[in-house]
Amino acid sequence: MNSYTATATAHPNIAFIKYWGNRNASLRIPDNGSISMNLNGLVTKTTVTFREDSEEDVLILNGKSASYDALQRVRSMLNLVRTITGIKQAACVESENNFPTGAGIASSAAAFAALAAAASKAAGLDLDEPALSRLARHGSGSACRSIPSGFVEWLPGDDDLSSYAISIAPPQHWNLVDCIAIVRELPKSVGSTTGHGLAPTSPLQACRVTDAPRRLEICRKAILERDFDTFAKITELDSNLMHAVMMTSTPSLFYWSPASLKVMAATSRWRADGIPVCYTLDAGPNVHLITTTEYVDTIKKQVQEIQGVQRTLCATPGGPVSLTLSSD
Numbered sequence: 171m172n173s174y175t176a177t178a179t180a181h182p183n184i185a186f187i188k189y190w191g192n193r194n195a196s197l198r199i200p201d202n203g204s205i206s207m208n209l210n211g212l213v214t215k216t217t218v219t220f221r222e223d224s225e226e227d228v229l230i231l232n233g234k235s236a237s238y239d240a241l242q243r244v245r246s247m248l249n250l251v252r253t254i255t256g257i258k259q260a261a262c263v264e265s266e267n268n269f270p271t272g273a274g275i276a277s278s279a280a281a282f283a284a285l286a287a288a289a290s291k292a293a294g295l296d297l298d299e300p301a302l303s304r305l306a307r308h309g310s311g312s313a314c315r316s317i318p319s320g321f322v323e324w325l326p327g328d329d330d331l332s333s334y335a336i337s338i339a340p341p342q343h344w345n346l347v348d349c350i351a352i353v354r355e356l357p358k359s360v361g362s363t364t365g366h367g368l369a370p371t372s373p374l375q376a377c378r379v380t381d382a383p384r385r386l387e388i389c390r391k392a393i394l395e396r397d398f399d400t401f402a403k404i405t406e407l408d409s410n411l412m413h414a415v416m417m418t419s420t421p422s423l424f425y426w427s428p429a430s431l432k433v434m435a436a437t438s439r440w441r442a443d444g445i446p447v448c449y450t451l452d453a454g455p456n457v458h459l460i461t462t463t464e465y466v467d468t469i470k471k472q473v474q475e476i477q478g479v480q481r482t483l484c485a486t487p488g489g490p491v492s493l494t495l496s497s498d
């Protein structure tokens with residue numbers, strides 16, 4: 171019996187300029203470009219094995235058989251790889267996160283980055299970084315940003331070939347830290363894929379998208395020049411714009427909780443007092459506080475005093491997806 175196996179690890183990422191809405195939902199060609207940072211220390215490890223003796227794809231997540239919906243999403247990516255390579259075998263996919271699932275961290279980004287890398291390698295493909303980023307994008311848009319290293323920009327493109335992510339600076343470029351203030355551990359009520367589909371129903375989305383190149387330019391330059399003040403203002407503006415679109419969609423999506431707002435208000439006060447810190451929120455109530463290494467302890471201490479904050483989880487800039495290959 172032949173089996174072909176490969177293992178890959180990937181980090182989740184936090185977006186400073188957000189992806190919200192698709193021009194082409196099936197290919198995940200986004201309405202606008204986005205910029206993010208990979209999160210070091212938080213890791214998804216995935217092993218893919220194509221086996222001649224298996225009839226059906228199998229997905230094991232953190233030691234347990236995954237739901238039908240999760241398996242279907244994984245199967246779509248395996249089918250893409252099978253179409254490219256002509257491989258016929260079913261696959262066993264085993265995946266583990268070292269970070270708590272449901273902690274408000276975009277686990278689909280790390281999951282599909284690791285899956286794209288492991289599945290393509292196990293099938294005998296040797297994809298370069300842009301090709302791997304494109305493949306990961308098919309599984310989850312934000313996953314394309316977990317392929318390159320450090321600070322990353324997703325070039326939105328207008329077709330499958332032109333939509334992929336590149337590194338704009340390595341992890342050691344800037345000593346930023348993402349301190350996630352966890353206010354709720356439960357999975358979000360409306361997932362991102364559904365949310366992207368609602369974006370065009372908001373009258374604010376067109377304006378948000380038209381202005382995106384300006385925000386991307388400001389954010390990219392602020393990162394490259396390590397200009398925290400400019401970075402903080404554009405990151406908070408972009409998060410607020412995305413949430414304004416969410417709140418004004420039909421049906422409307424409200425992801426913030428009272429505790430999220432308390433943390434956001436405190437962040438403005440701390441920054442006015444001279445601490446380099448800003449907030450950004452994804453499709454959930456947990457608040458990502460971006461600061462620098464010198465201020466992590468201060469921020470952790472202060473944020474834990476806010477009612478409703480359960481705990482914090484901190485991450486420095488992370489590296490790219492990485493692979494180990496073996497076969498028997």
Ligand code: DP6
Pocket residue numbers: 184185187188189190198204276278279309310311312313362363364366451452453
């Ligand atoms: C709010 O990449 O999770 O985190 O492509 O449907 O899997 P799918 O969506 P996903 O969307 C991420 C949305 C976001 C903003 C961001 O990470 O840019």
